[in-house]
Amino acid sequence: MRQIFPLQLASALLLLILGSGMALADPPQERPANEEVPKAPYLMPGAPTFEMTLVNFREKYNAANPTQQIGEFRAIPDKTDSALLTRAASKINEDLYASTALEKGTGKIKSLQITYLPIKGPDEKVAHTTAISYMANLIRQFDATLTPAQSQDKINNLLDKGKGMQFYQQQVGAIRYVIADNGEKGLTLAVEPVKLALSEP
Numbered sequence: 001m002r003q004i005f006p007l008q009l010a011s012a013l014l015l016l017i018l019g020s021g022m023a024l025a026d027p028p029q030e031r032p033a034n035e036e037v038p039k040a041p042y043l044m045p046g047a048p049t050f051e052m053t054l055v056n057f058r059e060k061y062n063a064a065n066p067t068q069q070i071g072e073f074r075a076i077p078d079k080t081d082s083a084l085l086t087r088a089a090s091k092i093n094e095d096l097y098a099s100t101a102l103e104k105g106t107g108k109i110k111s112l113q114i115t116y117l118p119i120k121g122p123d124e125k126v127a128h129t130t131a132i133s134y135m136a137n138l139i140r141q142f143d144a145t146l147t148p149a150q151s152q153d154k155i156n157n158l159l160d161k162g163k164g165m166q167f168y169q170q171q172v173g174a175i176r177y178v179i180a181d182n183g184e185k186g187l188t189l190a191v192e193p194v195k196l197a198l199s200e201p
Contacts, residue, residue, distance in 0.1 A: 048195040049108035054088065054100060057109060057141070065137045068130075070098050085110065095119050096131050113190040114138055118183075132156070135189045142175050142191055155189065 052060075054073055062069045073088040076099075086107070089099035095118070101111040116131035118124070136151035146154065162168030162179030169178045171194055178190040 046195075047110055048193040049103050049106070049110050050112075050193050052109055053107045054102060054109060057112065061137065061141055064141070068134055068137055070134075073098070073100060092134065093127075093130070095127050096134060098134075111190050111192045112138060113188055115186050115188045117186050131187070132159075138189065138191055139177070143172075158189070159187070 050057075058070055058073075070092060071090050073090045076087040076089055084104055086102040086104055087099070088102065089097050091097055095116060097115045097117075099113045099115060100109055102108065103110055114131070114135045116128070116135075119127050132152065132155055135155045136148065139154055140146050140148070140151045143151075143154075158168075158170060158177055158179050159181070161170070162181050164181055164183070166180055166182060167178065168181075169176055171177075174194050174196055176190075176192045176194045178188075178192065180186075180188040180190070182188075
């Protein structure tokens with residue numbers, strides 16, 4: 001994994017998905033300025049990991065999606081939570097990025113994210129469609145029972161429920177789907193593992 005990453009992309013990703021509260025470095029406007037924004041679940045000590053590394057994920061993802069690849073991830077310099085996480089991102093195109101939070105030491109994945117930076121103009125519809133397709137692809141990597149059409153329905157349903165929300169989550173079994181909709185600043189889907197509680201005997 002390369003250690004160099006464009007400053008403007010690093011700043012955008014930190015603002016959108018890598019700060020506290022999953023979505024923004026700044027508190028939501030309706031919160032008092034001195035009220036702490038809850039941390040994203042994957043930032044909490046003891047948060048679970050997927051039993052795969054970034055290399056494993058890319059190999060599996062790219063094999064399943066030959067026309068919509070995700071390239072090499074590059075590390076994002078970040079002093080926050082540096083003892084627990086390694087952050088990295090991959091530029092898909094000018095307005096679409098994949099990013100991840102990895103467990104220090106093992107390299108196992110704590111969170112995988114696709115972020116779309118909305119554009120205006122004649123390419124807006126195509127760019128949005130491409131972003132939704134990548135998000136659907138990501139969902140299928142963690143639910144192999146879904147068809148492409150079903151995964152499209154799944155992401156559209158998540159986006160509808162999370163529209164305008166800085167943090168919306170939905171748990172399905174051992175998977176958590178998170179939507180961070182920050183309007184023109186970006187739209188993020190994150191997929192994260194959930195630590196399931198043991199049932200009482």
